[in-house]
Amino acid sequence: MAEITANGVRFHVQRLAPRRRPHLLENPVVFIHGLGLDNLSSFYYTLANPVAHAGADVILYDQRGHGLSERPPAGYRISDSVGDLSAILGALGVKEPVHLVGHSYGGAIALRFALAYPELVTSMLLIEAHVPIPGWGEQMAANIRKVEQDLGDSDWGREMVSIRKYARLAAVGQNLINRTTFMTDLLAAEPIAEQELRMFTRPVRAVYGENSDVISHAHLLDAVLPECTLTVLPDLDHFVLARDARVLRAIVLDWFATQTAVGVS
Amino acid sequence: MTVDQVLAEVRGMLIEIIGVEYALSLDIGMDTSFDADLELESIEFVRLATMLKDRYGDRVDFVGFLATKERDEIIGLTTGDVVTYIASCFTLSGAIDG
Numbered sequence: 001m002a003e004i005t006a007n008g009v010r011f012h013v014q015r016l017a018p019r020r021r022p023h024l025l026e027n028p029v030v031f032i033h034g035l036g037l038d039n040l041s042s043f044y045y046t047l048a049n050p051v052a053h054a055g056a057d058v059i060l061y062d063q064r065g066h067g068l069s070e071r072p073p074a075g076y077r078i079s080d081s082v083g084d085l086s087a088i089l090g091a092l093g094v095k096e097p098v099h100l101v102g103h104s105y106g107g108a109i110a111l112r113f114a115l116a117y118p119e120l121v122t123s124m125l126l127i128e129a130h131v132p133i134p135g136w137g138e139q140m141a142a143n144i145r146k147v148e149q150d151l152g153d154s155d156w157g158r159e160m161v162s163i164r165k166y167a168r169l170a171a172v173g174q175n176l177i178n179r180t181t182f183m184t185d186l187l188a189a190e191p192i193a194e195q196e197l198r199m200f201t202r203p204v205r206a207v208y209g210e211n212s213d214v215i216s217h218a219h220l221l222d223a224v225l226p227e228c229t230l231t232v233l234p235d236l237d238h239f240v241l242a243r244d245a246r247v248l249r250a251i252v253l254d255w256f257a258t259q260t261a262v263g264v265s
Numbered sequence: 266m267t268v269d270q271v272l273a274e275v276r277g278m279l280i281e282i283i284g285v286e287y288a289l290s291l292d293i294g295m296d297t298s299f300d301a302d303l304e305l306e307s308i309e310f311v312r313l314a315t316m317l318k319d320r321y322g323d324r325v326d327f328v329g330f331l332a333t334k335e336r337d338e339i340i341g342l343t344t345g346d347v348v349t350y351i352a353s354c355f356t357l358s359g360a361i362d363g
Binding site for chain 1 (some may be wrong): 293306307308310311312314315326327328329330332333335339340
């Protein structure tokens with residue numbers, strides 16, 4: 001098992017070595033997955049291996065309480081996740097700036113990390129990223145309660161996956177919600193101010209589905225980030241990664257082909 | 266390594282991942298599907314890939330193997346698909362490691 005302890009938590013980390021030389025990118029690419037039932041496999045199955053295969057040093061990790069990482073009872077604020085990422089990079093010996101790829105809630109972590117440590121981020125690729133605007137924590141908590149209810153009260157979950165997987169999936173979500181400070185930490189999320197976003201001058205690529213429930217976040221990023229390129233994919237919703245990895249992969253590989261800068265200006 | 270040898274090792278890894286209790290009811294062979302038969306979760310497949318990498322090292326290029334596959338293809342893999350790929354890597358490189 002690829003496990004490291006960082007920030008006092010045991011993390012499941014995958015590092016995929018670049019297969020091609022010369023390398024596509026000099027700097028590592030770090031993938032940050034979404035919330036709740038998500039884990040690093042959503043990137044592992046879709047973008048991570050192709051990016052490594054194209055010639056990048058790829059790092060994936062399960063966030064605390066997710067996937068195969070430890071589920072501590074507390075520490076689920078975005079600031080904790082920023083601390084986790086910082087500590088994981090430190091434990092891996094990564095000192096150079098990294099390219100961040102954040103999906104959904106992972107995008108919020110990427111944004112917060114980039115604003116806290118701009119010198120450590122050479123570019124960001126945000127897929128359906130949540131931007132913690134005022135009221136966002138309450139909305140997220142409500143959405144999660146809805147999913148939890150659907151999993152527990154109906155056949156929704158059972159139709160989605162097989163019995164063994166269903167039991168595991170439901171347990172993961174319920175343990176996170178009921179046995180940790182996850183929900184209260186979510187409600188305590190500190191909003192990102194537009195002024196903070198305006199300060200981040202490195203290139204950002206934002207990709208959203210046309211019918212995404214967070215499409216307003218896409219337009220916010222496009223309006224306030226100094227170097228943002230927004231792509232809106234027609235006929236897709238929030239789940240672009242699951243629904244059309246092929247289109248996303250082409251965008252991601254194209255984006256990284258243009259990101260050759262090593263340092264941070 | 267022969268296909269049978271690789272299959273025996275991969276079977277052992279799968280039993281470790283899904284648990285002996287659950288594996289007792291299954292006869293894991295080349296046709297066994299990770300999804301339909303073993304009900305392997307996505308993250309458990311990642312764990313299998315790690316175990317395979319630890320066991321076979323750089324001689325087996327799993328990044329290359331997975332990079333060309335869509336999510337549905339990975340989920341639909343059988344034990345035989347992985348075993349055959351590993352065995353082919355050994356055949357190509359001529360490397361034998363007991």
